[in-house]
Amino acid sequence: MITVHHLENSRSQRVLWLLEELGVAYEVRRYERDKKTNLAPGSLTKIHPLGKSPVVEDDGVIYAETGAIIEHLIDAHGGGRLAPPARSDDYRRYKYWMHAAEGSYMPPLLLALFVDRIENAPMPFFAKPVAKRLAKGIKDGYLDQTTNALFNYLDKQLAGSEWLAGDEFTAADIIMSFPVEAALTRVEVAQKSRNLKPYVERLHARPAYGRALEKGGPYAYA
Secondary structure: EEEEEEOOOOHHHHHHHHHHHHOOOEEEEEOOOOOOHHHHHHHHHHOOOOOOOOEEEEEEEEEEEEHHHHHHHHHHOOOOOOOOOOOHHHHHHHHHHHHHHHHHHHHHHHHHHHHHHHHHHOOOHHHHHHHHHHHHHHHHHHHHHHHHHHHHHHHHHHHOOOOOOOOOOOOHHHHHHHHHHHHHHHHHHHHHHHHHHHHHHHHHOOHHHHHHHHHOOOOOOO
16 A cells, blocks of 8 residues: 655645556545644654655655655556656656756745745844845846746747647656646746646646545645
8 A cells, every 4th residue: 555645735745646647546644734834744754754745655665755756656556657658759858857847946936935035024124125135136146047947948848739748648747737836826937928827727627636636635836
């Protein structure tokens, strides 16, 4: 039996979705975030030392990191589904997006979230101008240029295809769903793009996506 240690409103929602797409039996152990810090509870460290989600147990073995978990589940339980044939052009695109999701797309989105928190955090009036200058410097010097390039590129890739790795839906679309959902709430270039919103609408229309939401609970980006 597969056990998904699922933190509410987190990236582990994608693991539930993948398992629903594959039709594999699993159980969910849900964890709630700390009400003050919004961090994962300390009880998750009993499953994995870093105390982060997602974490999956499969046949007594612990797997962590979203990309590694998805690749394991596809290899062990996919039966040739949700991944293009190896050594094909579609497979090369598939591998790119499998790693780009967490390697290229999520870091600037998280940095943008922290910059916004710095800029809007309660502080003495004389510190406000300093915080705003710091936030502006990060946005002008790195964030805006990086996120614009990333999501313009993604938008162009979707101009000629409904899915990221060829004509068929794959696990690459599952892992990329989280950064695209997040970008549509806070990245202007993503909000103005032609293809990202329709892409997310196609993702959300999949029956397995809806079933995963029922299993996982509230999900802020959905």
